[in-house]
Structure formats: C-alpha cells, structure tokens
Amino acid sequence: MRTLTLNRPHRRNAIDGALWIALAEALRAAADDRSVRALVLTGAGGAFCSGADISVPDNSHPVHRMRPLTDVAALLHELPLPTVAKVTGPAFGAGWNLALGCDLVLATPESTFSQVFTKRGLTMDLGGSWLLPRLVGMQQAKRLALLAETIDAVQAHDLGLVTWVVPAAEIDGCTDELAARLAAGPPVALAQTKALLHEGSDSTMHRALAAEARAQGLNLATADAPEAYAAFAERREPRFTGRWTVHRPPIRPATSENGR
Incomplete structure (x- = not known):
C-alpha cells in the first residue's frame, strides 16, 4: 500500500x-x-x-x-x-x-x-x-x-x-x-476489472463482452486463478502475486502411425 x-x-x-x-x-x-x-x-x-x-x-x-x-x-x-x-x-x-x-x-x-x-x-x-x-x-x-x-x-x-x-x-x-x-487481492484481476468498468461506461454490450473475454484470458495466464482454486479446496486464504505463468496442457507421448 x-x-x-x-x-x-x-x-x-x-x-x-x-x-x-x-x-x-x-x-x-x-x-x-x-x-x-x-x-x-x-x-x-x-x-x-x-x-x-x-x-x-x-x-x-x-x-x-x-x-x-x-x-x-x-x-x-x-x-x-x-x-x-x-x-x-x-x-x-x-x-x-x-x-x-x-x-x-x-x-x-x-x-x-x-x-x-x-x-x-x-x-x-x-x-x-x-x-x-x-x-x-x-x-x-x-x-x-x-x-x-x-x-x-x-x-x-x-x-x-x-x-x-x-x-x-x-x-x-x-x-x-x-x-x-x-x-491482498489478485493484482491483474483487479486492474482488469477496473479497466472493464471504466470502458463499459462508454461501450456497447458486444464490445463489453469482447473486452471481458480478453481480460479473462489475461487472468487465466497468471498464477492467481489456480492459487484461488487451491486455497478454496484447502480452506485457507489465497496468496495472490499476479505472477505470469502459462498453463500448458500435458504433452502426450508420441505414437507410431500403427500404434493407435
């Protein structure tokens, strides 16, 4: 602060x-x-x-x-x-x-x-x-x-x-x-929420929906969303950092053409 x-x-x-x-x-x-x-x-x-x-x-x-x-x-x-x-x-x-x-x-x-x-x-x-x-x-x-x-x-x-x-x-x-x-809140999510509210006051519904989708993409690329889910499951307060992290899907092992 x-x-x-x-x-x-x-x-x-x-x-x-x-x-x-x-x-x-x-x-x-x-x-x-x-x-x-x-x-x-x-x-x-x-x-x-x-x-x-x-x-x-x-x-x-x-x-x-x-x-x-x-x-x-x-x-x-x-x-x-x-x-x-x-x-x-x-x-x-x-x-x-x-x-x-x-x-x-x-x-x-x-x-x-x-x-x-x-x-x-x-x-x-x-x-x-x-x-x-x-x-x-x-x-x-x-x-x-x-x-x-x-x-x-x-x-x-x-x-x-x-x-x-x-x-x-x-x-x-x-x-x-x-x-x-x-x-203590998630810094990226708070910044995006504030920006969405400001932009929404001069926007249409469709533009607001598009802006929300973009903002959510940024949120989901941070460590804060997984941390919030983990904290909820563990019944504790989340520790938000705003740290950028890309959540990649697990890599499947390579298979041969005949090994389906």
Whole structure:
C-alpha cells in the first residue's frame, strides 16, 4: 500500500502548480512500482483538498495551465491498481473531483463537498463533467454543478458519491483495513476489472463482452486463478502475486502411425 498526502494545510491543501506536477509524478511512480498494490490519497491537517490554488496569479496560457491538471486526472483514472480517497474536512472543486477519480471514497461526518467552480466564474475540471453524470445521473449532476451547493458527507453518501461515512476517530483504521484488503487481492484481476468498468461506461454490450473475454484470458495466464482454486479446496486464504505463468496442457507421448 502507498499513501499520497497533499501537504499544504495552510491552504487547506489547495494544489498549486508545483504540487500538480509532484502529484502526477507520484502517480506515475505508483503505476510503475509493482510492489504497490493499493493507493490511498488524502490530505494533511484535517482537510482533503480545497481545490486548485487560485490565490497566486498565473499569467501562462490557459492551455498550459490546465495541462498538469489533465495529466493528474488521466493518470488517476488509468492507474492499474485500486485507489481509495480518505476525505477529512472539505473537498471542493478540483479537490472533490480528485476524490471522485478514486475507486472508493471514505469520509467522516465532518467532511463537506462542493463543485464550487461557478462561484469562481469557472467551469468544472479534473474530469468532473465526465464523472458526475455517470455517478449520479444528469439532473443531480446539473444541480451540483450549476448551483455549486455545499453538501455534507451523508448527502454525498445518499447520492452515491461517498462509499462509506465513518467516525473521524475510526477513519485511519478503516482506510488501512480497506487498503490492506485491496492490496491482498489478485493484482491483474483487479486492474482488469477496473479497466472493464471504466470502458463499459462508454461501450456497447458486444464490445463489453469482447473486452471481458480478453481480460479473462489475461487472468487465466497468471498464477492467481489456480492459487484461488487451491486455497478454496484447502480452506485457507489465497496468496495472490499476479505472477505470469502459462498453463500448458500435458504433452502426450508420441505414437507410431500403427500404434493407435
């Protein structure tokens, strides 16, 4: 398990240009490190992330200014391992979309959420325009985006935008337990499952079936499926590694033409 902590508590972890670049580099490093089996994203000092830091003027072209945000959103979405957002305190604007980009979200009763963009004269970024309608439907997405309301963790949970709400005193332990469960899972199967779900949201049934067949072929070429079967038969927990192994059928002895 690896934890990435946004560490600008004096700005409620608002992300400036340097932190966007550092976050992208950290996500690339996690994707390339096979020892990392689950990723937790959180913030320091009782906040998750209050969004992009707009307090410092930036005179660069908007296209260049947006590129680091786009990189982070794409890297997080495509990360081939399960991700958990541990949200304490506010998650506003790009900060909320950063949490929504994770596979699972834990929050506390004190957590608050807002698609604050229109209050700043801006539009949604960090994938929010893609994520929200798929998570809550178009009408609720428009409500959250157009009105820029602040909602609490219970409301977010009711809308399906938070997976679990746990007491603040328990969130560290709950996050660690969840990450450990994910890290113990079959890495190839988890990566393929995540990719299938993402691709399926924009796909047809026939394309989804073809993608599932391809993914299952990859799973069956690892040691994890036989290990799962053996563990079930032996009544123990499986030990998944994601190790690649080709299961070849036994070679039959050669026979002569007349030896049928």
